[in-house]
Amino acid sequence: MSSETKPASGVAKIARRTFLVSAGVVGGGVALGLALSPNRLKMYRDDVASDDEIILNTWVKLTPDNQLTVIIPHSEMGQGVGTGLAQMLAEEMEADWETVSIEQAPASDDYINSDLGRGYIVGEGARIPAFAYPMLDFAFLQIAKGLVGQITGGSTAIRLTGYHGMRRAGAAAREMLTRAAAKEWNVPVNALRAEASMIHHDASGRSASFGTFAAAAASFTPNLKPELKSAKDYKIVGTPKPRLDIPEKVTGEAQFGMDVIVPGMKYAAIAQAPVYGAEAVSIADPTNAAPQIVNLGNAVVVVADSYWEASNALRRIEIEWDGGDPSLTSDALRALHSAHLEETDHEEVMDKAGDAPAKLASPDTLSVEYAVPYLAHATMEPMNCTASVRDGKCELWVGHQNPITARDDAAEALGVNKSDVTIHNVYLGGGFGRRARTDNVIQAARVASEIGVPVKLIWSREQDMSNDFYRPAIVSRMKGLVEDGKIAAMDHAYIFADAGMPDSERPYAFQYDVQNKRIARHPYESPIPVGAWRSVDFTQMGFFNESFMDEMAHRAGADPLAFRIAHKSDPRCRAVLERLADEARWGRPLTLGAAQGVAIVDSFEAIVGQVAELTIEDDNRVRLHRLTSVVDCGQVINPDSAEAQIHSSVIFALSAVFFGEITLENGQIVQQNFPDYDMVRLRNAPVQAVHFIKSDHPPGGLGEPGTPPVAPALTNAIYAATGKRIRELPLTRAGFSSV
Amino acid sequence: MKISFVLNGEATTVDAPSDMPLLWVLREKLELTGTKFGCGIAACGACTVHVNGVATRTCVLPASVIDGAEVKTIEGVASPSGEMSAVQAAWIEHQAPQCGYCQSGMVMAAEALLDENPDPTDEDIDNAITNICRCGTYERVRTAIHAAARARREG
Structure with missing residues (x-):
C-alpha cells in the first residue's frame, strides 16, 4: 500500500x-x-x-x-x-x-x-x-x-x-x-x-x-x-457540556480553510469547464495584462497578489472550451430518468417478501410517481485549499471530511510519495458530504507545484454551486393496495445513481410491516457528478416512502399517525410515534386553523419522527409554524449538541423542500448563487421542539437522521391543509412558496 | 490608493485598489480573517461589519468608500482587555454556532440591531437578521439575541 x-x-x-x-x-x-x-x-x-x-x-x-x-x-x-x-x-x-x-x-x-x-x-x-x-x-x-x-x-x-x-x-x-x-x-x-x-x-x-x-x-x-x-x-456523558x-467561533479567531495565511502566498481564482467534460483549448488576454495563468485542462486558474485581482483577471481573459455535451438540459435529463425507470433489464431487487406483483394486479391498486431534483451542498464556506509545493514536498491547508484521502489524491496528482504530503486539517465551514471530495485539493496542489510559491485557491460562490457533486435526482414509482384497513402489498421501483451510500444501511427499506413487498432499483450513471448529501439516499427514500405511507393511510380512511403505528412492530418506533402524538398535540394543533403532517424515518441507527404544523396563506404561501421532532438515537452523549443537530438537519431539509433545485441548460448548471438557490432564513424558520427518548441503547448517529422526515412531514401537512398531494420537489413546482 | 480609516478603534492606513471590496482589504491586506467570504453579492451576510455603526455587507463595498469612516469587525467586538460583548456571551451561553463560518456576520448583524433597537421583538429580529446559516442555527440565534438584549438593558 x-x-x-x-x-x-x-x-x-x-x-x-x-x-x-x-x-x-x-x-x-x-x-x-x-x-x-x-x-x-x-x-x-x-x-x-x-x-x-x-x-x-x-x-x-x-x-x-x-x-x-x-x-x-x-x-x-x-x-x-x-x-x-x-x-x-x-x-x-x-x-x-x-x-x-x-x-x-x-x-x-x-x-x-x-x-x-x-x-x-x-x-x-x-x-x-x-x-x-x-x-x-x-x-x-x-x-x-x-x-x-x-x-x-x-x-x-x-x-x-x-x-x-x-x-x-x-x-x-x-x-x-x-x-x-x-x-x-x-x-x-x-x-x-x-x-x-x-x-x-x-x-x-x-x-x-x-x-x-x-x-x-x-x-x-x-x-x-x-x-x-x-x-x-x-x-460527563449525557450532560450538556458546552462545546x-x-x-x-464568536470572536472570529476560529481558523477555517479560507482563513489560512502562509507567508509569501499568492491567491488564485478558478474557472472550471462550464460544460461537463469540456477542456480549455485556448486562453487569450485581450488587455495584455499578462496575468499568471495555469491551465489545468478542465479548469483555468489565474494567480495574483490578491483574490480580488485574480478574479478580475479571470473575468477579463477569454477562454475557449471544447468538448462535453452542451445540449444537455434538465428536460433531457428528466426524460432519461423516466426511461431508466421503465428499463428493468438491470434492475436490482433490494427487498422482497410474499407475492407483491400478484396482489398488485388488483384494480384497486394505487400507482403514483414521485420525483426529487439534484441538490447542491452550498456550504457557507466556498471550496478552497491552500498549498505549498517545494523540493518535492507538499503542504496543504484545508478543512476536509476525509483528510487522508485528500493527502493520497494530492500525492497521486503530483507524483510524489504520500509521506511527502502533509495536510493541516482546519475547521470546515460546513461539510454535508461536499468536503469529502478532493477536487479542490488536487487543483491547489497542482497550481502550487506549477508556480513554485504557496497559493490559496478560492472558489467563487458561483464556481462552488455549479461544480458540486450533487445529491442525485431520482424518479420513483410506488404501488400499493389497501385491504381491511391495512397495506396488503407494496412495490417500489426507482432509479439509482450511486452517491456512496453503503447498502448495509438499508436506505431503500420500506420501514413498515407489509407481507407482500418488492423493492427494486434501476442503476444508471448520472451525466452530472453526484455524491453524498446530508443523510445520503435516505433523503429521497424518506420522501417517497413517507409520502406514500400517507397516501395509503388516506386511502384506508385512517389517521396517518395511527396508521403508521398499526404497521410498526418495532417497539422503539412505536414509542417515538406515541410520544410524537403527545408532544406535537397531534390532531389538536397549537395554531388556530393549522394543518399537521407526520413522518418518521429510521436512519443511521436513530429514529426520528416529526410533525409539521402549518397554515397556507394567500398565493399558496406556506407558513410553517412549528416542527416537532421526537428522536430515539439511543444514549445521548451531549443533549445540547444533539438538539442542535436536529435543529440543523431540519433547516437543511427545509431549504431543499422550499427552494432546492439544480437544473441544467445548454449543458451548464443554471443556479449560480443564493438568489437562484435560496435558503430558509430566520423569518421562515419554524419554531422547533426537539424531544429525546430516554434510552440505554448504544448511541446511534445524529448528524443526518433529522433530515429525511422533514420533506414528507411538510408535504403531508400541505395535503391535510389543501387536499393537494405533492409528489415532486421543491414546493415551487406545485405552485407553493414560503412566506 | 491610500485609504485611511479607523479600524476597531485604531487609525489605519492601507494601500489598496479603490474598487477592491472592503472584505478583501480586511482579509488579505490587514489579515483580519474573522470577516468571511460567502457569496460575493451581498446575499448571505457572512461578510457583515459595522461601517459608521451600520451593519454593512462588505463583499461588494469598494474600499474607497470607507476612507475616513469608522469600521468595526468581529475582532473589535470584545473589549481591548478581551471581555466579550453581551452578544458574544449570549452566543456562548446558548451555544449558537455550529460550523461557525457565518457566525461573525451574525454577531455583527445582531450587535447593530441591538444598538438601534434595545428590545427587539421576534419580528424585528426576523426582519433585521437576514444572514444565511446553512447549519440552521436560527432558533438559537434568536434566543441569544433576546438574551443579549436583556443583558445589555440590565448591564
Missing part, C-alpha cells in the same frame, strides 16, 4: 497489516478484532506531543500538571464532534472535564479512525454501524481507498469511533495510570480509585493527580479490553 518508512510505529503498522492479510484470507474478515497490535496504542510522535506532554495511547495526551488532551480523528464541521468524543473518553478515564482540551488528529495513517473502531472490537459481538461494514471488511478495505481514512460521514463518529474506540481508549488510560500509582505507592491496584483526574488510596488517605503518573503510566501496554463503566454511573470549539 504505502511506500513510506517510519521508525517504531511504522514497523508495528506493517506487521499488523501483514497479519490482517492472512486473517482476511483465512477467516474472511472474521478475525477483525485482532487488527490492533498492542504496540499501536503506544506512540510517541513528535508532531503530536510537545515537550511536556506524554502520550498515553494514540488518543490521549497528559501533561505533568494534569492537563488532558484528547486527539480527535474526525473533522469539526459544526456537529460538535470533538466535544462529544472527548466526553466519552473523559468519562471512562474518570477525568476532570475542566482539564480537557481537544486537538485535531494529524492526517496520517496512524490516526485512521476506522482502525480505531475496528481495532477495539475484540469479542465485542461486533455491533458495528452498517455504514461502516465496508470499512470493516478487509477485502473491501484494500480496494476501496476512499473508505480508508479519517472519514467524517455516515454519522459514524459517535456510534463507531466513540462507542468502540474512545470509551476504551479512556478506560485503558485510566487503568495505566492506576497501575502506575499502585506500583509507586506499593499498594494493590484494586485499592485505588480514580476520580476527577486524581487517584486516591482511601485506606491511607493518599492522593495524587493523573499527571503525576503520566510518565510512569506510558510505559505500560494499554489493555485492549479495559473495564467499562455502566451507563448509570456516567457523570469546546464555540468560544473561538
Whole structure:
C-alpha cells in the first residue's frame, strides 16, 4: 500500500497489516478484532506531543500538571464532534472535564479512525454501524481507498469511533495510570480509585493527580479490553457540556480553510469547464495584462497578489472550451430518468417478501410517481485549499471530511510519495458530504507545484454551486393496495445513481410491516457528478416512502399517525410515534386553523419522527409554524449538541423542500448563487421542539437522521391543509412558496 | 490608493485598489480573517461589519468608500482587555454556532440591531437578521439575541 518508512510505529503498522492479510484470507474478515497490535496504542510522535506532554495511547495526551488532551480523528464541521468524543473518553478515564482540551488528529495513517473502531472490537459481538461494514471488511478495505481514512460521514463518529474506540481508549488510560500509582505507592491496584483526574488510596488517605503518573503510566501496554463503566454511573456523558470549539467561533479567531495565511502566498481564482467534460483549448488576454495563468485542462486558474485581482483577471481573459455535451438540459435529463425507470433489464431487487406483483394486479391498486431534483451542498464556506509545493514536498491547508484521502489524491496528482504530503486539517465551514471530495485539493496542489510559491485557491460562490457533486435526482414509482384497513402489498421501483451510500444501511427499506413487498432499483450513471448529501439516499427514500405511507393511510380512511403505528412492530418506533402524538398535540394543533403532517424515518441507527404544523396563506404561501421532532438515537452523549443537530438537519431539509433545485441548460448548471438557490432564513424558520427518548441503547448517529422526515412531514401537512398531494420537489413546482 | 480609516478603534492606513471590496482589504491586506467570504453579492451576510455603526455587507463595498469612516469587525467586538460583548456571551451561553463560518456576520448583524433597537421583538429580529446559516442555527440565534438584549438593558 504505502511506500513510506517510519521508525517504531511504522514497523508495528506493517506487521499488523501483514497479519490482517492472512486473517482476511483465512477467516474472511472474521478475525477483525485482532487488527490492533498492542504496540499501536503506544506512540510517541513528535508532531503530536510537545515537550511536556506524554502520550498515553494514540488518543490521549497528559501533561505533568494534569492537563488532558484528547486527539480527535474526525473533522469539526459544526456537529460538535470533538466535544462529544472527548466526553466519552473523559468519562471512562474518570477525568476532570475542566482539564480537557481537544486537538485535531494529524492526517496520517496512524490516526485512521476506522482502525480505531475496528481495532477495539475484540469479542465485542461486533455491533458495528452498517455504514461502516465496508470499512470493516478487509477485502473491501484494500480496494476501496476512499473508505480508508479519517472519514467524517455516515454519522459514524459517535456510534463507531466513540462507542468502540474512545470509551476504551479512556478506560485503558485510566487503568495505566492506576497501575502506575499502585506500583509507586506499593499498594494493590484494586485499592485505588480514580476520580476527577486524581487517584486516591482511601485506606491511607493518599492522593495524587493523573499527571503525576503520566510518565510512569506510558510505559505500560494499554489493555485492549479495559473495564467499562455502566451507563448509570456516567457523570460527563449525557450532560450538556458546552462545546469546546464555540468560544473561538464568536470572536472570529476560529481558523477555517479560507482563513489560512502562509507567508509569501499568492491567491488564485478558478474557472472550471462550464460544460461537463469540456477542456480549455485556448486562453487569450485581450488587455495584455499578462496575468499568471495555469491551465489545468478542465479548469483555468489565474494567480495574483490578491483574490480580488485574480478574479478580475479571470473575468477579463477569454477562454475557449471544447468538448462535453452542451445540449444537455434538465428536460433531457428528466426524460432519461423516466426511461431508466421503465428499463428493468438491470434492475436490482433490494427487498422482497410474499407475492407483491400478484396482489398488485388488483384494480384497486394505487400507482403514483414521485420525483426529487439534484441538490447542491452550498456550504457557507466556498471550496478552497491552500498549498505549498517545494523540493518535492507538499503542504496543504484545508478543512476536509476525509483528510487522508485528500493527502493520497494530492500525492497521486503530483507524483510524489504520500509521506511527502502533509495536510493541516482546519475547521470546515460546513461539510454535508461536499468536503469529502478532493477536487479542490488536487487543483491547489497542482497550481502550487506549477508556480513554485504557496497559493490559496478560492472558489467563487458561483464556481462552488455549479461544480458540486450533487445529491442525485431520482424518479420513483410506488404501488400499493389497501385491504381491511391495512397495506396488503407494496412495490417500489426507482432509479439509482450511486452517491456512496453503503447498502448495509438499508436506505431503500420500506420501514413498515407489509407481507407482500418488492423493492427494486434501476442503476444508471448520472451525466452530472453526484455524491453524498446530508443523510445520503435516505433523503429521497424518506420522501417517497413517507409520502406514500400517507397516501395509503388516506386511502384506508385512517389517521396517518395511527396508521403508521398499526404497521410498526418495532417497539422503539412505536414509542417515538406515541410520544410524537403527545408532544406535537397531534390532531389538536397549537395554531388556530393549522394543518399537521407526520413522518418518521429510521436512519443511521436513530429514529426520528416529526410533525409539521402549518397554515397556507394567500398565493399558496406556506407558513410553517412549528416542527416537532421526537428522536430515539439511543444514549445521548451531549443533549445540547444533539438538539442542535436536529435543529440543523431540519433547516437543511427545509431549504431543499422550499427552494432546492439544480437544473441544467445548454449543458451548464443554471443556479449560480443564493438568489437562484435560496435558503430558509430566520423569518421562515419554524419554531422547533426537539424531544429525546430516554434510552440505554448504544448511541446511534445524529448528524443526518433529522433530515429525511422533514420533506414528507411538510408535504403531508400541505395535503391535510389543501387536499393537494405533492409528489415532486421543491414546493415551487406545485405552485407553493414560503412566506 | 491610500485609504485611511479607523479600524476597531485604531487609525489605519492601507494601500489598496479603490474598487477592491472592503472584505478583501480586511482579509488579505490587514489579515483580519474573522470577516468571511460567502457569496460575493451581498446575499448571505457572512461578510457583515459595522461601517459608521451600520451593519454593512462588505463583499461588494469598494474600499474607497470607507476612507475616513469608522469600521468595526468581529475582532473589535470584545473589549481591548478581551471581555466579550453581551452578544458574544449570549452566543456562548446558548451555544449558537455550529460550523461557525457565518457566525461573525451574525454577531455583527445582531450587535447593530441591538444598538438601534434595545428590545427587539421576534419580528424585528426576523426582519433585521437576514444572514444565511446553512447549519440552521436560527432558533438559537434568536434566543441569544433576546438574551443579549436583556443583558445589555440590565448591564
